[in-house]
Amino acid sequence: MxxxxxxxxxxxxxxxxRQIKLALALLGLILFVLGAGAPGDLGSG
Amino acid sequence: xxxxxxxxxxxxxxxxxxxxxxxxxxxxxxRLVWLAVLAFIPQWAAFYLxxxxxxxxxxxxxxxxxxxxxxxxxxxxxxxxxxxxxLLGLGLALNLLVILLNGGLxxxxxETVGHLATSVPPPLWQVGxxxxxxxxxxxxxxxxxxxxxxxxxxxxxxxxxxxxFSVGDIxxxxxxxWLLWTLGRDVTKEPKVKKGSANKCILTFHGMxxx
Numbered sequence: 001m002x003x004x005x006x007x008x009x010x011x012x013x014x015x016x017x018r019q020i021k022l023a024l025a026l027l028g029l030i031l032f033v034l035g036a037g038a039p040g041d042l043g044s045g
Numbered sequence: 046x047x048x049x050x051x052x053x054x055x056x057x058x059x060x061x062x063x064x065x066x067x068x069x070x071x072x073x074x075x076r077l078v079w080l081a082v083l084a085f086i087p088q089w090a091a092f093y094l095x096x097x098x099x100x101x102x103x104x105x106x107x108x109x110x111x112x113x114x115x116x117x118x119x120x121x122x123x124x125x126x127x128x129x130x131x132l133l134g135l136g137l138a139l140n141l142l143v144i145l146l147n148g149g150l151x152x153x154x155x156e157t158v159g160h161l162a163t164s165v166p167p168p169l170w171q172v173g174x175x176x177x178x179x180x181x182x183x184x185x186x187x188x189x190x191x192x193x194x195x196x197x198x199x200x201x202x203x204x205x206x207x208x209x210f211s212v213g214d215i216x217x218x219x220x221x222x223w224l225l226w227t228l229g230r231d232v233t234k235e236p237k238v239k240k241g242s243a244n245k246c247i248l249t250f251h252g253m254x255x256x
Contacts, residue, residue, distance in 0.1 A: 022072035022228075028120075029075070029221060030052055031085040034093075035117050036137035037048040037217050038110075038144065038151035040181035040196040040209040042162050 047200075047208045051218035055225030062229030070228045076123045084116035098178045107149025110180055114141045129224030136216030143194035143211070150175060150182035152195040153209055158183055160199050161207045181209075 063070050087109035090097040101109070114137060121134035144151050158170055170176055172183050186192050196209040 018072050021074070022070060024078050025073045025075045026056075028078035028081040029224065030049070031081045032117055032120060032133065032137075033048045033052055033217055033221050035081070035085045035088050035113055036121075036133065036140060037214045038140050038180040038196065038211065039047050039214050040151065040153045040157070040161070040176055040179060041046070041207060042177055042179075 046206065047210060048214065048218055048221075052221050052225065055222035058222065059225040059227070059229040062226065064229075066229070066231055068229070068231060071230065071232045073127055073224065073228065075127065077120055080116060080120045080123075084113045084120065086113075088113045092178065092180060103150070103175045103182075106175070106180075111141070111145060111149050114144070127224060128227040129220040129222070132216045132220030132223060134220075136213040136218075136220060138213075139194050139216065140211060140213035143191045143213070144180075146190040147184060147195075148182065151180050151211065152184040152189040152192070153181040154186050154189070154192075154195070154197065155183055156186075157197055157199060157209045161209060 059070060091101045091106045091109040092098060118134065118137055118141065121130055121137055124130045125134060140151065153176060155172055158176060162170075170183055172185060175182050181196055184195075189195055194212055196211050196214075198210050198212075198215070200206065200208060
């Protein structure tokens with residue numbers, strides 16, 4: 001029982017870490033794309 | 046806006062690919078994400094944030110754009126081994142090159158502006174001045190350096206959103222789409238130990254034997 005809870009905790013932690021890593025990567029990519037691109041329109045930059 | 050749509054389309058494609066294979070999206074190991082955040086802050090203030098952008102002069106906007114893109118180029122270099130980053134970096138380099146050669150802002154011709162704003166009369170924009178509060182400067186084709194790298198492509202007339210974009214922008218959209226597409230791949234089929242690192246282990250082992 002104790003072992004199962006420990007394993008479950010490890011899995012949850014791995015999922016959390018992966019999701020945080022993915023969110024950070026997406027944030028970096030979106031900011032890169034917005035900053036590197038220079039499309040022209042009559043609205044905002 | 047148009048580039049965000051490209052990111053969204055790429056993300057959707059990656060999600061569909063992952064879903065079709067019964068997986069979740071893999072996460073790329075991007076390096077120096079903080080640098081991308083830091084590099085974007087000046088652009089955010091100069092071009093995106095309504096509270097600050099009216100206060101930033103054209104000269105400062107040009108300075109912010111160039112320095113920000115230079116930092117983003119460093120970010121792209123550190124992540125060059127990631128899928129899509131070769132295209133992303135090349136697109137940025139081409140944009141930065143034409144921006145630098147034309148005074149710090151992306152050139153756009155009066156003809157292209159006319160296509161963007163059929164209902165806006167020319168007095169609202171002038172040759173030699175910045176287009177609205179964006180990254181573009183209106184320059185004639187004759188006075189633009191490397192005109193083929195400028196914002197000269199437009200979407201078809203039937204498309205509801207009017208925007209001009211450059212070769213660099215196309216490469217950036219392609220690179221982002223490619224990176225996001227690869228997030229849906231099956232990572233379990235990829236070899237976990239690289240050839241180079243395996244050789245390194247063997248060399249280390251032999252080195253230990255000698256000692």
